[in-house]
Amino acid sequence: MNDTQNQEMVKTLKALANPVRLKMIASLSEKPKNLYALAKELSLPYPLAYLHLDGLKKRGLVKEVREEKKVEGLPSVKYYAPTDFKLVLTPSIIHKLFQTKKEAS
Secondary structure: OOHHHHHHHHHHHHHHOOHHHHHHHHHHHHOOEEHHHHHHHOOOOHHHHHHHHHHHHHOOOEEEEEEEOOOOOOOOEEEEEEOOOOOOOOHHHHHHHHOOHHHHO
16 A cells, blocks of 8 residues: 555545544435435534434545435435445554554665
C-alpha cells in the first residue's frame, strides 16, 4: 500500500470508529431514509446528523439513492443507503499501514 492508500484506510477506519455513524449505517441498511427521519430515529439534532452523514458520504460508505420533490419551491428530499463496502483488516495489513519507508525498501 502506498502513503495515499494508507491515509485513506485510516480515514475510513476513523469514520467507522464513531458509534453514531455505525448506527446510521445499520439503520440505513434496513431501508433508505432521508436525513430528517434518520436524525429523529437516532435522537440527534439535525445539524449533527448532517455532519455525520456527510462524513460517511465523503468516505464513500453511504450514497444518495433517490430524490423526491415534495413541494415546489422547497428543497428536494434525498434518501440515503449504505454502499456495498467490505473492509478486511488483518495484522499484516495493519503492519503495512504503519511500516516506515525504510522497512518497505
